[in-house]
Amino acid sequence: MGEKETRILGKNLIELLEKFGDIEIENVEIRAEELTFLIQPVIRSLAQAPQLVPRVVEKEIEALLEAEFSPPIEVYPGEIAEVQIGATKSDGGSRRKVIKIGGAKTMPFYSFEATNQNKPVLAVDVFDMPISLAKAVKQHFKDVMEDPADWAKKYVEDFDADIISLNLISTDPLIKDTSPKDAAKTVEKVLQAVDVPLIIGGSGNKAKDPLVLEAAAEVANGERCILNSANVDNDYKKIVKAAKKYGHIVIAFTPMDINNQKKLNRYLLDEGLPKEQIIMDPTTAALGYGLDYTLSLMERIKLSGLLGDSDLQMPIVAPSSNAWGARESWMKSEDWGPREYRGPLWETITTITVMMSGADLFMLSHPATVRVMRKLIQALYGEFDSDQRIQDWITEIEG
């Protein structure tokens, strides 16, 4: 309807209304408010005449009105890069299989509009020395904590982890100051003990990490591991160089800021590292301790990538085991109920939230989270049928 016609119709309606006061309208789709809108230009000068709003007469309806729904599909101009983690014998590594993340064409699980072919992936935390862990986590690993190879093995064999995230925290000069060479030996041991891909993490010491990661990259030559992490405060150029030379992937870590993340990604790209070898860690805060910032940050990053910002088109890693930093996850408290359940649930819900916001790879600590997430991801990908009946939930719920 053109503007002119609208105005004429509006005028006619006004005249009609003035004559008859009330108007019956057959098509209930037209609402009184819309009429007011149509006649707005005229009505403003007549603003004090309250009888101008027509009374819409409701019809008697016997059968359901028909309706159609077409899925509101959006096509995004951009796509998230696909990153291949791990290398098999044919690619020059020794892993059992390659794991792919990224390649998303839409937001997580919006399968009505596009298929994100790669499912989210579950890595688990292993440390190169016994550390203080929440009791709920520790009870599963106290027999293997002395040896990271055993720890990793247990996680792969008993709990079906996709990837081992090996944290070389003993390299911290304030902890044990393990040398890069010795740390690299640990990496070799773990690579031999398990056949899944590895994330190799430093201690967070900005001077030491590049040296540790460089040495680790060398012994893991060709295995397509993930080096954790490059950031603006350490010698990221050294890490990138090692990743390129020995064929690994680099995590770009920034503390909770989309612009800084973009900047760091740019630095790595400028060093000649392709998108396919970068994973972003924009910071995962625990449930209750800033998870809201992480949620919105990841949604913004993922949407920006899908909308075509090529500096933000890398997959996202979420160390959601950070959930164990929340006191609600580990602290003994009668008011809060048993921590054996509360802790893993805290990690599970943190992980679900970052997964729905756009994370592609998780670092987890508790076997229950791994188990729940595995099943949930399979369900969200429709990999198994369900004969669930909820039609009679009102009468069928137990209790």
Place this chain on the structure above:
Amino acid sequence: MSEKATLLTVYQYLPQINCGECDVPSCMVFASKLLNREATLEDCPPLKDPKYKVQMARLAELLAPPIKEVAIGVGGNVVKIGGKEVMYRHELTYHNPTAIAIDVSDKMDDKKIVERCKAVEAFTLVRIGEYLKLDMIAARCASKDPERFALVTSLIARSCKLPLILCSFDPKVLKVALEKGEVADRRPLLYAATEDNWKEVSELSKKYDCPMAVFAPNNITLLKSLIKTLEAIGIHDMVMDLGAYTDGRLLKETINNLVMVRRAAIQRSDKDVNYPIMAIPATVWIGDKLDPMTTSYREAYIASLFMNRYADLLIMHTLDVWALLPVLTLRQNIYTDPRKPVSVEAGLRTIGSPDTEAPVLLTTNFSLTYYTVANDIESSGIDCYLLVVDTEGLAVEVSVAGGQFTSAGVKDLFSSVGIEEKVKHRKLVIPGLAARLKGDIEDTTNWEVLVGPRDSSQIKGFLAKNWTIN
């Protein structure tokens, strides 16, 4: 056809007299506040003049959120759901936190029903100065007996003041409850209209002026058809239930359904699905011999999943605190206004009445860290000084790793607040997660540094054991 709410479209319907009665200098500024949901039309006194009646109506329509707001309950005991404006919270903020109802079955014995209602009403957890509470009771007619159900709703109504949901697909059950169950004047949500009973349920909804739910499991076309029909016969307060499946392929479809209807309403202005969404994680409790712990666990994470994808109302069954605490915490997170600053002002806070021997503690200016630490110290009754160092709004661990938390920053803070004049000692307690800065801070400030606990809940015990002044 509808006009977009912009600064100019809103402004043109305002009185444009810049009277300042709303406490901002001009109608243009007020228009921007309206758009940002920082003011409501009620804040403009001149607009209440009958001569602005049409403008007022137009503004109300213009500013109405794409998802209708539905109120359940009466008076001071109302829950408002829906009223959503955006697909992602960073675009503005989410309004009306997801309401959580706990179910009560009419097969439970009377004593248990009363206890359960009282427990739900009394349920309170405190996090960072906010109360986390449950919102409603969902009364289920599991007995299929209208008389029994009416008795139970009376019992519930006498046991608590929470807003109610009456659940039965049998209109007779709902009718008897509204007639004799002492709940008609509470404006409960009637659950639910289906393909088969919509006529009878809608009559009850009209007669008693109650909002009603529409149930169309895994069938958006049917849902639309029901809503379209119900709107045509004059029902305008509805809540949509697309059936919250919790397993396998049906869960995948459920998540898709929730995203599709929300997007259709917000981005495609589909007026047949612009109502709040409800989901029922309690369905995980269908079945025999369920393990209560794993089922509560499951219900909690399923609830979190739906809350992440647009559920405005959830019906849950568990009352285990360990399962509800993370769900309520997630709600607190998701519904925090993202426009709220991440940081608090750096500087010195005086807690209690510290003297010259009082402990001096250090934390960051990330608002969550700060409020957690300040609350913990206050509630444990310690008199002390709390130094808040500028870490660009980052938490302790992140800012130590990222280099925003430095000894130089601590030194600057010392001199800017004059801490050395306030205490006689030279001893500082730093967060356990900043342990690695101990040496640096000691070298830079010449103070002795004690590494405190990793969690501020343990500050009291830590100080009792370690704080001495020689």
